[in-house]
Amino acid sequence: GQQVMQIPQYQHVQEGEDFTTYCNSSTTLSNIQWYKQRPGGHPVFLIQLVKSGEVKKQKRLTFQFGEAKKNSSLHITATQTTDVGTYFCAGGTSYDKVIFGPGTSLSVIP
């Protein structure tokens, strides 16, 4: 079946270092969404990308959708302790379903 994978599963960084998580789909996606879940919390929507090769920025966060619409990345510049949490990508399929990746858990060491 259709799968969405994310790497790495865990990432520990020193505060101020950059962080990147990658999302890969087994099939072409109609769109990609990114969510953040703080420890003990619930997922919160960050952004949606729809166009091939699209790049969007939110302050220190840069989101990219691959040309083939099968992969995406989230890059955080100069991480802060407030960035701690699990980042999920969610791929929209041609059947208008959303498939969540397993997430990347980010720890930031002060």
Added chain:
Amino acid sequence: DGGITQSPKYLFRKEGQNVTLSCEQNLNHDAMYWYRQDPGQGLRLIYYSQIVNDFQKGDIAEGYSVSREKKESFPLTVTSAQKNPTAFYLCASSIAWLGGFGTTDTQYFGPGTRLTVL
């Protein structure tokens, strides 16, 4: 204050008992969803409802049941047939099932219910 609520936050039940998790939204959203999250894992879709009085099975529907009699309510029952029910359950809603123009509607999540079966 608009939003999506789930209650209770923590729930304990004995093995073999059915239990119903509450999910209410006042966002006037048509679509609602139930997900299960296990430690270190992503979200797995249990059931979803595109509109009131209609719902479909997700990827892991066995041992669960839902109803959608009201637009704002989408309760989930975890039955005794669910072999491993201990998990974190998240309810979500979106304006509509179809986002249009290749988009998928943003899902708004409730705070979750952590179910432990003893």
